[in-house]
Amino acid sequence: MTTSPDTLATGTHAVPRGARLVLAGARLGRPGAIALDEVDLDVAPGEILTVVGPSGCGKSTLLRTLAGLLPPLAGEVRVDGDAVSGPVAGRALVFQEDALLPWRTLRGNVELPLAVKGVARRQRRAAADRWLDRVGLADRARHLPHRVSGGQRQRAQLARALAGEPRVVLMDEPFGALDAQTRAGMQQLLVDVLRGTGATVVFVTHDVDEALFLGDRVALLGTGRVLRVPRPRERAAYDDPATVALRRDVLESLGS
Incomplete structure (x- = not known):
């Protein structure tokens, strides 16, 4: 099978490679209520960029602008060189609230972006069944959202976001409402299911350790700094001197 430069071959089919996201001198927010100004950011195709910053610093505004829900007030916001002018199917947005349709089964929810595309x-x-299996919900496919736990609803939301093979996945603190054990499991699941998709991910979080575990780089919003995270991505690396130093750097930057 031959794939174009914008696709990534997997075991069974080709999926889109991630898109490049660029903000140059961008002013974000609403008229009279600027959230961020002079934002310069370059996210590589297939990268996981985590974004941290204090409450109210504009993290969610950044995601909504990249999703095309909020036009920039000035500067440039581009995806693969094209100005973002509105939402498109190739950019999926995942919220802390699972946003599943309560009258549709988990399978029906995961099918939704495919139905919209005319599949x-x-x-x-x-x-949908393939993705539900990947996130460990094969035996819950016929359940309605209120019949499963919060962690399982977030698994279903992740499956729905990825089922449409988006080139960009924008995640707004999706695990913030989960208990610590479920949250750790969801973090590992996200890393596992993203392998082979090629999607570019921008993941907003308040949790510095979550940012360091998930991100290839961490953007400290409001400071202009973007830091590369040492690898390999392992829980055991929590006490690695390089990770400890980076965590201290991030916390000090946020504190200032």
Whole structure:
């Protein structure tokens, strides 16, 4: 099978590579209520960029601008060189609230972006079942959202976001409401299921350790700093001297 430069070959089919996201001198917010100014950011295709900063610093505004829900007030916001002018199917937004449709089963929710794209019923059901299996919900496919736990709803939301094979996934503190054990499991699950998708991810969080575990780089919003995270990505690296030094640097930057 031959793939174009914008696709990534996987075991069974080709999926889109992640897109490059660029903000240059961007002013973000609403008229009369500027949240961020002079933002310069370059996110590489397939990168996981985590974004941290104090409450009210504009993290969610950044995501909504990249999603095309909020136009920039000045400067440039581009995806693969094209100005962002509105939401498109290739950019998925994942919130802390799971936003599942309560009258649809988990399978029905995961099928939704495929139905919007006009995928035939049999194909979208097969894809939904495949993604539910990947996130450990194969036995919950026929359950309604209120019949499963918060962590399981977030797993279903992740499956729904990725089922449509987006090139960009924008995540707004999706694990913030989960208990510590479930949150750690969701972090590992996210890393596992992203392997092979090629998607570019921008992940907003208040949790510095979450940012360091998930991110290839960490953007400290409001400071203009973007720091590379040492690898490999392992829980055991928590006490690694390089990780300890980076955590201290991030916390000091946020404190200042």
